[in-house]
Amino acid sequence: MAKRKRRVFTPSFKADAVRLCKTGDRSVAQVAKDLDLTETALRAWIKRADEEGPSSAPPNELTSPEREELTELRRKVKRLEMECEILKKPAAFFAKENT
Known part of the structure; x- marks a missing residue:
């Protein structure tokens, strides 16, 4: 065959x-x-x-695993955005100090 x-x-x-x-x-x-x-x-x-x-x-x-992954990725994005905002404050402070 x-x-x-x-x-x-x-x-x-x-x-x-x-x-x-x-x-x-x-x-x-x-x-x-x-x-x-x-x-x-x-x-x-x-x-x-x-x-x-x-x-x-x-x-x-979306399937269940995709939904879980999406939730986790959204959580990580939110955390990274918060970290970025926190890092912007000292950068703005030092930029004002130098001018």
Whole structure:
């Protein structure tokens, strides 16, 4: 049997395949066979969809890890902005002293 070339699927195709498994009356194996997919890949897509949350979320919505990272980055930006403001005060003081 010849090895099949690796295929790339769009996020919308993956979402549709997962939806077919969850809402349809067919098994994961049957959906995989109908869509010419491996059962392992389809099960991985289902697992990832379950981890990311409800499938009704828009595709551009942040996942939980992305949301946590965004919160942490915002916290760091705020801290750096405060440090910058603190450092501006002595710089302004010494600039006045020299003139």
